[in-house]
Amino acid sequence: MFKERQIRREIRKLSRRTPKAHSLWRDAWRRLIRNKAAIAGGLIIFALIIIAAGANWIAPYTYTEGRIQDNYLHPNSEHWMGCDFMGRDIMSRIIYGARISLSAAFVGALTSFFIGVIYGLTSGFFGGKVDNVMMRFVDIMFGFPTLILIILLMVYFKSTFSVIEPGTFRGVMSAIDRSMGGMFFIFIGIGVTSWLGMARLIRGMVLSVREKEYVEAARAVGAPRTRLLFRHIFPNVLGPAIVAQALQIPGFILYEAFLSFIGLGVNPPTPSWGMMLSEGYVGMRSHFHLVLWPAVAISITLFAFNFLGDGVRDAFDPRQTR
Amino acid sequence: MLQFVIRRILWAIPIVLVVSSITFMLMHSVPGGPFDAEKALPQAIIDNLNAKYHLDDPLWKQYVDYMWGFIRFDLGPSISYRSRTVNDILAQQWPVTALLGLASFGVAICLGIPLGVISAIKQNSLIDYGSMWISMLGLSIPNMAMGPLLIWIFALNLKWFPVATWGSPIHVVLPAITLGTAFMAMFARITRASMLQVVREEYIQTARAKGVREIWVMLKHTLRNALIPVMTIAGPAFAGMMTGSMIVERIFAIPGIGKYYVTSVGNRDYPVIMATTLVFALAVVVMNMLVDISYGILDPRIRYN
Numbered sequence: 001m002f003k004e005r006q007i008r009r010e011i012r013k014l015s016r017r018t019p020k021a022h023s024l025w026r027d028a029w030r031r032l033i034r035n036k037a038a039i040a041g042g043l044i045i046f047a048l049i050i051i052a053a054g055a056n057w058i059a060p061y062t063y064t065e066g067r068i069q070d071n072y073l074h075p076n077s078e079h080w081m082g083c084d085f086m087g088r089d090i091m092s093r094i095i096y097g098a099r100i101s102l103s104a105a106f107v108g109a110l111t112s113f114f115i116g117v118i119y120g121l122t123s124g125f126f127g128g129k130v131d132n133v134m135m136r137f138v139d140i141m142f143g144f145p146t147l148i149l150i151i152l153l154m155v156y157f158k159s160t161f162s163v164i165e166p167g168t169f170r171g172v173m174s175a176i177d178r179s180m181g182g183m184f185f186i187f188i189g190i191g192v193t194s195w196l197g198m199a200r201l202i203r204g205m206v207l208s209v210r211e212k213e214y215v216e217a218a219r220a221v222g223a224p225r226t227r228l229l230f231r232h233i234f235p236n237v238l239g240p241a242i243v244a245q246a247l248q249i250p251g252f253i254l255y256e257a258f259l260s261f262i263g264l265g266v267n268p269p270t271p272s273w274g275m276m277l278s279e280g281y282v283g284m285r286s287h288f289h290l291v292l293w294p295a296v297a298i299s300i301t302l303f304a305f306n307f308l309g310d311g312v313r314d315a316f317d318p319r320q321t322r
Numbered sequence: 323m324l325q326f327v328i329r330r331i332l333w334a335i336p337i338v339l340v341v342s343s344i345t346f347m348l349m350h351s352v353p354g355g356p357f358d359a360e361k362a363l364p365q366a367i368i369d370n371l372n373a374k375y376h377l378d379d380p381l382w383k384q385y386v387d388y389m390w391g392f393i394r395f396d397l398g399p400s401i402s403y404r405s406r407t408v409n410d411i412l413a414q415q416w417p418v419t420a421l422l423g424l425a426s427f428g429v430a431i432c433l434g435i436p437l438g439v440i441s442a443i444k445q446n447s448l449i450d451y452g453s454m455w456i457s458m459l460g461l462s463i464p465n466m467a468m469g470p471l472l473i474w475i476f477a478l479n480l481k482w483f484p485v486a487t488w489g490s491p492i493h494v495v496l497p498a499i500t501l502g503t504a505f506m507a508m509f510a511r512i513t514r515a516s517m518l519q520v521v522r523e524e525y526i527q528t529a530r531a532k533g534v535r536e537i538w539v540m541l542k543h544t545l546r547n548a549l550i551p552v553m554t555i556a557g558p559a560f561a562g563m564m565t566g567s568m569i570v571e572r573i574f575a576i577p578g579i580g581k582y583y584v585t586s587v588g589n590r591d592y593p594v595i596m597a598t599t600l601v602f603a604l605a606v607v608v609m610n611m612l613v614d615i616s617y618g619i620l621d622p623r624i625r626y627n
């Protein structure tokens with residue numbers, strides 16, 4: 001009797017001394033919080049989200065129309081950032097432009113994430129012939145320069161779906177795109193072209209996780225396939241997938257800006273920073289404010305996402321030395 | 323080695339086939355043709371033009387004809403520039419883009435790798451933080467913003483360099499910096515991270531214990547082994563520069579292939595779009611192959627099989 005009680009007490013003491021188990025996510029979050037640069041990046045992104053969401057209240061003027069006597073107006077007390085070649089207030093256009101860049105960042109990330117995850121999980125989990133075929137396809141698509149594929153796709157979308165035919169599939173697609181100012185096809189373009197790396201990463205992770213003991217154990221007790229996949233394999237590949245996606249986000253912002261710069265992106269008058277740059281650099285000699293503000297805006301945004309992405313990577317992979 | 327190169331060249335065949343057929347299908351499923359104009363041409367003329375450029379053949383035949391021509395380096399006539407063949411256009415425009423790409427690659431490597439090495443040697447010093455901030459800036463300012471900023475500072479205000487156009491070596495400076503900065507930043511960051519990892523290897527300790535001078539430990543033992551991850555991104559970086567040239571050539575009014583590509587997509591100049599896309603894809607394939615070969619030179623332990 002006495003002995004058993006003693007043993008129990010000892011066990012309780014020991015268990016108190018062993019550190020509490022932390023989940024991977026909590027540890028990562030702790031490390032992220034301690035990273036000042038990442039926090040700064042996160043705060044800037046938070047501010048940008050607020051600006052984008054509240055653009056209707058924050059922007060001093062409308063972004064669509066300007067007054068002809070304000071053409072090329074330099075910054076003054078009324079128009080803090082001046083006006084563009086159509087007399088539109090640049091500050092308002094920058095503020096509304098945050099919507100475009102941020103939605104390209106988040107929607108682009110989400111679509112390519114989902115396509116990549118589903119493709120990679122399927123390929124890695126089934127293995128064998130399925131895996132072989134699916135991965136050869138990814139290999140070949142990697143040979144296709146992404147931007148060129150996006151350009152071709154955008155030309156295709158823009159001219160195929162530019163019709164006004166209510167009721168038909170084409171008509172509905174073009175109506176959706178028009179109501180989003182041309183963003184819809186940008187999302188599709190980014191989604192279709194950017195999932196390859198994610199698929200490859202996930203598939204590799206699945207192949208290694210699949211052979212781990214805990215998956216073996218789950219299989220041994222008779223867990224069904226879907227449970228193996230979603231309960232045991234997927235959570236363990238999620239971390240690296242998020243890191244990879246966080247590092248890709250600046251790329252999505254750049255795609256949108258690039259497409260709008262060469263005239264295949266948003267429809268005017270939707271204000272995209274890339275489009276503002278392409279309209280501005282022509283008249284730069286005497287009206288530098290036309291390019292300065294969009295350049296500053298897009299650089300700050302990319303800066304913030306780069307810092308946050310770095311922070312997320314360091315948080316999930318502490319072996320990387322700082 | 324030879325076997326490896328041959329296998330990689332064979333691997334280019336499916337890539338070219340897939341790239342060309344996707345491009346071909348997308349191009350031809352787009353409504354509107356190369357002969358659309360403000361004032362519609364009579365149908366008879368359009369029919370004749372289509373017959374001249376074989377645009378009235380069935381699609382598969384056009385594709386096969388085109389690929390047969392591609393194998394013989396005959397890329398056909400350009401449609402929107404009636405007097406020139408695509409071969410002429412590539413011969414004229416491609417060297418410009420290649421020179422711009424090489425110059426930016428030079429900027430990226432010659433500045434990026436030393437920056438990374440210095441940061442790694444002086445880890446956590448002011449120099450380290452400074453150069454990592456610089457590379458973060460370089461990574462975050464896209465070339466469509468960097469170009470105008472550089473022009474404004476160095477061409478319009480300081481008047482050190484010409485504003486735009488192409489022709490003499492001094493014209494190359496600003497575009498090359500614009501295009502190279504982001505890749506310089508990438509190289510610097512990866513060099514630093516990879517050096518810091520290699521420094522902890524045991525053979526570095528051995529080298530130090532033998533009394534090798536620290537500078538040689540860093541340059542010969544560490545850097546050489548640290549270069550492999552750097553080479554890995556050289557392939558994608560090269561591809562990025564090719565496409566980045568579309569913007570830089572536009573901003574600086576450089577008569578290169580990137581600027582031309584965007585125009586020909588707008589003009590539906592099918593042969594030019596096909597040829598340029600294929601050349602871009604082939605350039606990427608070749609570059610990736612060179613990168614793979616360079617692994618073996620950097621690290622003789624790597625075998626090609």
